[in-house]
Amino acid sequence: MSVISExxxxxxxxxxxxxxxxxxxxxxKPFSRxxxxxxxNLCRNKTNVTKYRALRGQIFEFLGISSFSQIPRLLxxxxxxxxxxxRACSLLGKMFxxxxxxxxxxxxxxxxxxxxxxxxxxxxxxxxAPYASSIATTNExxxxxxxxxxLLIMFDDRYHKKARFEAxxxxxxxxxxxxxxxxxxxxxxxxxxxxxxxxxxxxxxxxSLKIGEHDIIYLHSRxxxxxxxxxxxxxxxxxxxxxxxxxxxxKLTLLKRRRFTAGTRDIxxxxxxxxxxxxxxxxxxxxxxxKNPAVAxxxxxxxMAVLDSVADVKTFQLHLTRSASRANSFMVLEDxxxxxxxxSPYRTTNxxxxxxxxxxxxxxxxxxxxxxxxxxxxxxxxxxxxxxxxAHDEYEVxxxxxxxxxxxxxxxxxxxxxxxxxxxxxIRRFRxxxxx
Numbered sequence: 095m096s097v098i099s100e101x102x103x104x105x106x107x108x109x110x111x112x113x114x115x116x117x118x119x120x121x122x123k124p125f126s127r128x129x130x131x132x133x134x135n136l137c138r139n140k141t142n143v144t145k146y147r148a149l150r151g152q153i154f155e156f157l158g159i160s161s162f163s164q165i166p167r168l169l170x171x172x173x174x175x176x177x178x179x180x181r182a183c184s185l186l187g188k189m190f191x192x193x194x195x196x197x198x199x200x201x202x203x204x205x206x207x208x209x210x211x212x213x214x215x216x217x218x219x220x221x222x223a224p225y226a227s228s229i230a231t232t233n234e235x236x237x238x239x240x241x242x243x244x245l246l247i248m249f250d251d252r253y254h255k256k257a258r259f260e261a262x263x264x265x266x267x268x269x270x271x272x273x274x275x276x277x278x279x280x281x282x283x284x285x286x287x288x289x290x291x292x293x294x295x296x297x298x299x300x301x302s303l304k305i306g307e308h309d310i311i312y313l314h315s316r317x318x319x320x321x322x323x324x325x326x327x328x329x330x331x332x333x334x335x336x337x338x339x340x341x342x343x344x345k346l347t348l349l350k351r352r353r354f355t356a357g358t359r360d361i362x363x364x365x366x367x368x369x370x371x372x373x374x375x376x377x378x379x380x381x382x383x384x385k386n387p388a389v390a391x392x393x394x395x396x397x398m399a400v401l402d403s404v405a406d407v408k409t410f411q412l413h414l415t416r417s418a419s420r421a422n423s424f425m426v427l428e429d430x431x432x433x434x435x436x437x438s439p440y441r442t443t444n445x446x447x448x449x450x451x452x453x454x455x456x457x458x459x460x461x462x463x464x465x466x467x468x469x470x471x472x473x474x475x476x477x478x479x480x481x482x483x484x485a486h487d488e489y490e491v492x493x494x495x496x497x498x499x500x501x502x503x504x505x506x507x508x509x510x511x512x513x514x515x516x517x518x519x520x521i522r523r524f525r526x527x528x529x530x
Contacts, residue, residue: 096383096497096498097380097381097383097497097498097499097502098110098498098501098502099383099498100139101141102383102498103383103384103385104266104380104383104502105142105145106145106149106262106266107262107263107266107502108502108505109259109501109505109506109507109508110505111142112132112135112136112139112142112146113142113146113149115248115255115258115259115262115508116128116255117255118251118255119249119250119251119258120251121162121163121165121166121249122163122166124162124163153245156182156185156241156242156245157178157242157245157246158178158181162249165246165249168246169246169249169250175242175243175246178242179240179241179242179243180196180200182241182242183196183199183200183203183241184196184199186199186203186241186272187199187202187203189272190272190273190275190276191276191279191280192275192276192279202275203239203241203268203272204239205271205275206268206269206271206272206275207238207239207241207264207268208239209267209268209271209274209372209373209376210263210264210267210268210271210376211231211236211264212371212372212373213267213373213376213377213503214229214231214503215373216373216374216377217229217377217494217503218230220490221490221491221494221520222516222520224519224520224523225511225516228509228510228511229504229509229511231260231264232254232256232257232260234247234253234257235247235257235260235261235264238261238264241265241268244261244262244264244265245261245265247261248261248262248265255508256508256509259505259508263503267376269385270376270379270380270385271372271376273379273385273386273387274372274375274376274379274387274391275372277387277388277391278394281394283369283394283395284369286395286462286463287369287395289461289462289463290367290395290461290463290465291367293417293418293421293460293461294367294397296421297417297418297420297421298354298413298414298417299352299353299354300352300353300354300355300360301355302353302355302360303352303353308350308351308352309350309351309352309353309362310332310348310349310350310351311329311330311331311332311348311349311351311362312329312330312331312332312334312335312338312346312347312348312349313327313328313329313330313345313346313347313349313472313476314327314328314329314330314335314338314340314344314345314346315327315328315344315345315346315347315472315476316343316344317343317344317345317476317480317481318343319343321481321482321483322343322480322481322482322528322529323477323481323482323484324472324473324474324476324477324480324481327472327473327476329402329472330346343529345476345480347476347479349364349400350364351363351364351365352364352365354410354413356409356410356412356413361401361402361406361409361410362401362402363399363400363401363406363410364399364400364401364475365397365398365399365400366397366398366399367396367397367398368396368397368398369394369395369396370391370394370396375387375391375394377494377499378390378391379391380497380499380502380503381445381493381494381497381499383497392457392464392466395463395464395465395466396465396466396467396468397465397466397467397468398467398468398469398470399467399468399469399470400469400470400471400472400475401469401470401471401472402471402472403471404434404435404471406471407434407454407469407471410469411427411454411469414458414467418458418460418461421460421461423460423461424460425458425459425460426458426459426460427456427457427458428456428457428458428459428464429455429456429457430454430455430456431453431454431455431456432454432455433451433452433453433454434452434453434454434469434470434471434474435452445492445493445496445497447489447493448483448484448489450481450483450484451477451478451484452470452474452477452478453468453469453470453474453478454467454468454469454470455467455468455469479528480528480529482525485524485525485528487524487527487528488521488524488525491517491520491521491524492517492521495513495514495516495517500513500516500517501513
């Protein structure tokens with residue numbers, strides 16, 4: 095389901111819906127022609143009426159009022175707003191299940207605001223980098239972390255339509271950040287991530303290298319001209335790589351590899367271990383059209399590995415199972431998807447993903463953790479990085495546009511952007527950067 099569909103859980107942020115931000119707002123005229131038309135449109139969908147009533151009740155409770163007519167007084171009463179902000183932070187603390195002094199609670203709420211800002215910044219920094227100036231957040235909204243102030247800005251006609259929309263957007267993203275923080279505290283994600291690192295260092299990686307030590311190699315690859323898939327790849331040492339001058343459709347890619355021991359062999363492996371940052375989890379909730387992190391974010395802990403051959407991949411999979419046993423834990427592999435050989439198409443429900451993607455993907459349940467593993471050979475990893483319609487950079491662009499997240503966060507009528515044109519332009523830019 096698209097995040098901008100009629101049944102989206104983010105109806106309150108949609109600019110094409112009944113709760114869209116208008117050019118101006120006048121709380122002193124509740125029976126104006128414009129308001130009556132708005133009520134008529136709202137009542138066409140009973141679900142939207144229910145959502146509106148729930149949202150209105152939340153606003154009134156948050157601001158300690160009983161009608162919208164009381165909001166203008168709050169806009170100019172700074173003393174009342176300060177008390178309201180303290181009360182609001184306390185309410186949010188209880189809702190998200192954390193305690194502390196008023197200052198500590200306020201600091202955590204401010205952290206949610208910084209995560210909300212980081213969501214927009216992360217998009218500006220890569221997927222939408224050439225358009226950063228067009229979608230930059232209004233200064234007054236970016237520096238405001240107090241939820242009461244942000245809420246009142248939505249009803250303050252002194253602020254431009256874009257600023258009022260951004261205030262609403264920031265509040266919504268803060269709410270998602272709070273849900274994610276609550277989930278992480280409940281599941282002890284930080285502790286599990288450290289335990290996973292200890293498991294790898296103590297039981298998986300070879301003791302022939304110190305912790306953090308790597309072997310540096312290069313992948314010298316040749317790519318098909320029509321779609322830039324990897325046609326041939328050779329592993330070269332750092333010394334050999336200095337003598338290589340890549341020609342047309344060739345790449346020289348650096349990898350820092352660890353080792354694991356299987357029998358008498360030390361097998362090289364490139365590993366990327368990650369714990370999703372809060373802003374990435376917020377974006378995933380948006381893409382999945384979901385507000386519950388327990389449902390949408392199932393890959394908080396993850397490892398991506400690259401090995402020389404399919405045989406080494408199978409050896410590593412067996413090595414993981416045996417390593418878990420040595421760590422006194424049974425390991426179960428769940429949701430296995432194997433398209434490494436390309437004999438069967440990659441089946442995915444993720445919008446923007448290509449059926450030509452080749453990888454071994456599974457979740458490993460061990461030691462009280464559930465970790466996502468994505469495993470490649472050198473060839474499939476190079477395709478994952480560079481192949482046309484498969485490359486991860488292209489996938490990131492497609493999923494942010496095709497799921498409707500771009501329209502939700504940067505609606506056309508406010509930011510004056512042609513989303514379809516930008517989508518195509520960004521894919522072309524990433525292709526040009528890859529192939530040049």
